[in-house]
Amino acid sequence: MTRRRLPEWFLLLLPAIIVIAAVVLIPLIFSLYSSFTPYKLTRPSTLWKWVGTYNYEKILTDAKFWAAFGRTVLFLTIALNLEMLLGLGIALMVNKVTWGQRTLRTIVMFPMMFSPILVGFQFKFIFNDNIGLVNNALQSMGFNVALPWLVDGKLALFSIAFAEIWMSTSVFAILILAGLFAIPRDPLEAAKVDGCTPFQSFRHITLPFLMPFIYIAMTIRSLDVARAYDIVQIMTGGGPARRTELLWTLMSRTGYVDARMGLANAMGYVSIILSVVFTIYFFRKLTAARAQIGMEG
């Protein structure tokens, strides 16, 4: 036999590579190709017509697309930061509890068990302007209002952000809590002996140790951002009048409702760039934070 044996690490990695190549890479290449064609689901023959960068040019000059793009970035920035702060707060509070902590931990994980689509329906129900829990509660408390939570543009975006934050804060809380458990005791005790205030020791000892966990949560969330699609799609479908339109709802509408698959795929590629930028940004932050506490792998 003249064939060289494959190295062991490659054999171990091979199944992962095969599965991802088959399920992700092939469709991606296909969609990359189709983004250079005027492909329409209703007319399959359009797949063989090459139009070059026409779709991309069209997107770059499309105000609606850029509005959705900007809104998506804004939405993500606000949601991720709020989730991080709230998660940190919850983790610190739960960590301080001395009894019943396990129950509290399970409660904190509660929203993680909800399917995003279920969260969408749930909050569509809760924010319903007629029979929803929020308006009913407001009215029972004596406010004579019927706020159109999902109809008014600004309120709708707020409602969606609320649902998204409700669902995902627990990811941050659990990861940060895990981080709190992993902090070594010695530096904290030394700081106490040296007369640090609780705030000082939090700022200079606890927080640096937590940063890697925070960035891991950020990385995971930025990878999962597309999951917000379910919520938006169910709650408002990008409406009213496109005021909650995010990239993902715009894409699926272009692809399936307008049947302009080529254009939708081109949008997909522009939006993938966005996720890739987010991912690499957080990954580098993560490596830097690990280096700071001397824990890089």
Place this chain on the structure above:
Amino acid sequence: MDRNQSYRNHKRLMKALHFSGLFITMAIICIPGLWIVLNSFRPTVEIMAKPPVWIPTFTLDHYRAMFGGAGEGGVPVFSYFRNSMIVSVVSTAIAILIGMSGGYAFARYRFKGKTGYFVGLMLFRAVPGVALSLPLFIVFARVGIIDTHLGLILAYVAMNVPFTVWLTDGFFRQIPKELHEAAEIDGCTRWQAFWQVEFPVAKSGVASAAIFAFLTSWNEFALASQLTRSVGSKTMPVGLLDFTAEFTINWGGMCALAVLMIVPALILTFLVQKHLIAGLTFGGVKG
């Protein structure tokens, strides 16, 4: 005396703040979910009542209708449940096996371009489900695995592999190399050393990776709604749509199905939540 008193007051105040903060947070986390559970046991008239009825009446109508089959406004809930179970369990098991072998390779071997492979693997997870579902549908249609369990399982395995590789890599890194070296000196093969020495140590980490994978597949909607067509393969998240008509939504029925959907996830998370925290501490910091 005076200072003691003010110190004690301060401490008492902090305690009260901590307690009320915790209480409010937990309430906000629980109420939306509990409201769904509550509504699944209330008659539709009451859910839709205006002004609201705050004291609920108990009824099992929605569950009866749901399990009652198509004629009584129910949905094929058993099929959905079975599909969801098959797809989630099988895809989780496969993803864990593949992810474990990949993670082990990253943790134990040195090779060229390791960081590149690692980040590249993660980036595949960055592809939004929506962007993937369009071309995936076309490819699957060509191969003929639309509307089958196999198609969904394949998609979910690919979705979960990067994440399980990432997590398991962390756990295996945590285990000292000497452990399996010692086992090999004692006459184990590499394979035996893995299963008998390293795997038991990394078990809690693998459990937490598994629950993440399971929850992802159990709850996934965007891909499932594209790749399934009939009761033969529709999963529960897709089944929720059965309760929507063009302008109305059967909230009560939907709540009942939602409860059915949450229960397995709740039980599973409760059972492994101890491992979950331990596993995350493990795999988290060391990447």
